[in-house]
Amino acid sequence: MxxxxxxxxxxxxxxxxxxxxxxxxxxxxxxxxxxxxxxxxxxxxxxxxxxxxxxxxxxxxxxxxxxxxxxxxxxxxxxxxPLTSMVFQEYAVFPWKTVLENVGFGLQMRGVPKAERLTIAQSWIERVGLSKFIHAYPHQLSGGMKQRVGIARALASDPExxxxxxxxxxxxxxxxxxxxxxxxxxxxxxxxxxxxxxxxxxxxxxxxxxxxxxxxxxxxxxxxxxxxxxxxxxxxxxxxxxxxxxxxxxxxxxxxxxxxxxxxxxxx
Amino acid sequence: MNGKGNPKLLSLLTLLFALWNGCLTLFHGWTAFWWLGLGVDFLLIVGIAELIGKRIPPLYAPLYRRSLSVSFPLLLFLAWELLVRGGVLSPDWFPPPSRIVQALWELITKFDEFSKTSLLGRPWLLLGAAWGNRPETVKELLAESHLYATLMRVFVGFFLGATPGILLGMVMGVSPTIRTMIDATLSAFYVLPKIAIFPIMMLIFPDPFGEGPKIAVVAISVFFLVTINTMVGVRDIEPVYLEAGRNYGASGFRLFYHVILPGALPVVFAGLRIALGTALIVIIAVEFVRAKTGVGFLTFYYWEILSPEKMYAGLVVVMVLGVLLTAGLKKVEQWVMPWRKP
Structure with a gap:
């Protein structure tokens, strides 16, 4: 099989x-x-x-x-x-959500309980080196940092x-x-x-x-x-x-x- | 010696300024050439301010700029005052600022026996009544207050117009069918000066001279502005946000709540800001025409009894109201959208 x-x-x-x-x-x-x-x-x-x-x-x-x-x-x-998760250009991270909310977005939409969602999102934020900016809004980040958020957002939802x-x-x-x-x-x-x-x-x-x-x-x-x-x-x-x-x-x-x-x- | 802000040039300009004004005063030139006098004074002051600006250490530069923006209007008032006192401008048309301030103080502190009204509802009594828990007296005092009347009309009308405006705008932004159906009609109403429908409102409401028609005109003006801006805000959301939202599993209401609504909010608030200003314009105009209270009524009333300084005082109240309301909305905006760059 x-x-x-x-x-x-x-x-x-x-x-x-x-x-x-x-x-x-x-x-x-x-x-x-x-x-x-x-x-x-x-x-x-x-x-x-x-x-x-x-x-x-x-x-x-x-x-x-x-x-x-x-x-x-x-x-x-x-x-x-999810079958797929997409990483768009860096301006596609939601400006109205914090880094943590952005990264946890896919999980939230899938109905993953909050505690689990935060743990997963936090670990991905750490892995892309943004721990210091976990509660920052995208306008406070540089282009490269925004795209790190975009990548973490896609990976956190663990797509196929x-x-x-x-x-x-x-x-x-x-x-x-x-x-x-x-x-x-x-x-x-x-x-x-x-x-x-x-x-x-x-x-x-x-x-x-x-x-x-x-x-x-x-x-x-x-x-x-x-x-x-x-x-x-x-x-x-x-x-x-x-x-x-x-x-x-x-x-x-x-x-x-x-x-x-x-x-x-x-x-x- | 860094060549910046030549001190000699600075003293020369200052000397010129003193000479120019001295000569004009000495030879009674102000009456005939006040416009030329002010124009040259303005240019000289700009030159002096520029030269001083170059000598200010960078640390104090922001402070200096702020002091410029504060002192210029004060200087204007001073010029106005002097021109009136010197007999160049007629005090009937342009009462000097000192008398306007005096009139404003009178409006704030005095009760008008003839019209049985006051600007603020006699705060010295109002506070006592509120403190002493006498709601009847508070009500009576507020009813005689021009400021309260105008504020109430603006707030109630703004709320009644903005709420359905935001809802309809959102629906129109999301649904192309509804948008195509309503858009042309909406544009036609949008260009209509809303004050023109005031007579219709007076006809519709059982009490044509009550609050109903006034609030209705404000609400209708606000409604169209807010609807159109909300629709544009929703329609023009960056498509990549919608793609990202859908790709991460949002649809229907959750797509709306997490992506469309916050994405449209900046434009919605721009619409609310314009609508608030328009609400103030409309209510003042309505109060000119048909009202027994309100800041607009007050201004017009003092025109009718030929009391120009109080008329100007009314305008000052309108200006202060406009500035405070806009600042208040700005605060609400920052509270609702903490993610925006301050």
């Missing part, structure tokens, strides 16, 4: 398309996009802006219906746990799959590097299934087990790159020749897509 469930992929997305239409214009965000993600895999999706990677993540999260195609997600053993939508995209380079390290460290502890959308190739190679490259307008899958870098990883891996080679190979493949996307934007 356990053996068969292991064999099934955690996520199987088959022939997903998504068309946005407002009556006059039709925008095809995704076309025939298929993807399988294994249990415990850290999958990164890279593509030029407008390639529908955020749409795909929202379809996975159930926030957006697909125009066609199917999504299968293997549920875990505990039906009380963690979805991350360019979580570090709006942060400055140094904060981003710090948080990349932190994401690696936290992920190595649990090895949760992660789908991570980013526009940074370095970030994708550093974090991911596989990198999926998408084309733009409409978004389709262009190539998949396995990242054979050893685990557990840390930032040192960025100094290796292998890392540089992988990054360059993916960039070579991406370059044409970026140019195409820019040309398309320029023409309209």
């Amino acid at each position: 356990e053996h068969t469930s292991r064999a099934l992929p955690k996520i199987r997305a088959s022939h997903i398309s998504k068309v946005f239409s407002n009556g006059k214009e039709r925008v095809e965000a995704l076309r025939d996009f298929s993807l399988e993600v294994q249990e415990g895999e850290f999958l990164c999706i890279v593509g030029p802006s407008g390639c529908g990677k955020s749409s795909f993540l929202r379809i996975l999260a159930g926030l957006l219906p697909a125009s066609s195609g199917t999504i299968e997600i293997q549920p875990g053993e505990d039906p009380g746990k 799959i963690l979805l991350m939508d360019e979580p570090l995209g709006a942060l400055d380079a140094q904060t981003r590097t710090l948080l990349q390290e932190e994401i690696l460290r936290i992920w190595e502890e649990r090895r949760k299934t992660v789908v991570y959308v980013t526009h940074s190739i370095e970030e994708a190679v550093l974090l991911g087990d596989r990198v999926v490259l998408m084309t733009a307008h409409p978004g389709t899958q262009k190539a998949v790159f396995p990242i054979p870098l050893p685990r557990p990883r840390d930032l040192k891996v960025m100094a290796t020749a292998e890392f540089g080679e992988l990054t360059y190979t993916i960039w070579e493949a991406l370059r044409g897509e970026v140019l195409k996307a820019m040309k398309l934007l320029g023409e309209t």
